[in-house]
Amino acid sequence: TLNLEMCVQSMPTQMPSFSMAPSELHSVVPSPAPSFTSGPSTSTKPSHVPTFSLAPSICYDVTITIVTGSNTGKDGGVITWEFYEKNQSGDMIFLNGGGPLDKDQTYEQVVPCLMSSDFVFNITESEGKGFGECDSCGYLISVDGEYVAGNSYFRYNDVVNFPVPFIPNKDFEPCHGDFYFAMTTDGNFPERTTWVLETYEGDAVLRGE
Secondary structure, three states: OOOHHHHHHHOOEEEOOOOOOOOOOOOEOOOOOOOOOOOOOOOOOOOOOOOEOOOOOOOEEEEEEEEOOOOOOOOOOOEEEEEEEEOOOOOEEEEEEEOOOOOOOEEEEEEEEEOOEEEEEEEEEOOOOOOOOOOOOEEEEEEOOEEEEEEOOOOOEEEEEEEEOOOOOOOOOOOOOOOOOOOOOOOOOHHHOOEEEEOOOOOEEEEEO
16 A cells, blocks of 8 residues: 655655745835925924735645655666646646656655645656566645545556645545545536546446436
């Protein structure tokens, strides 16, 4: 079974994490106009200077952790990964990526301060053998420390679509060997939503509506 938390603690991180601090927001205070008088001012009315403040936007950090093993790329396979934002028009906007990944390494990449949107993670192995024979290999995706998705086995590629912010299931323990699927719909025609789980050969295993 996959235990990336133990792997991450015991193996050095090869890919540095990048963080971007939000820009400091200042109050914009217009300067009062200078007074031009020939004598001392006799006005006792205090000046009123309006102030304008900008509230910081809420953003979220996405962390991608990938653990490779001694058999990763053994037969010449190359592992690469990409991370995209999927906007309302369906366009895929590239945000980050990496590879080729070396064997026996732990990679961690933080994509900082993302606004609410849909995102796509894609990992590919050129020879169709994934991480190779390795029980402790795999990838994990989290949003602000909350587990989103992970997998230890794939062949040519694996794709994860998820929203930010992500609503976690507190009762779910990842990587225990069971298949877990959850779907949250809004109030706009949820009865029109259907889903299907297929094998690599295209055979339907589960479906729902």
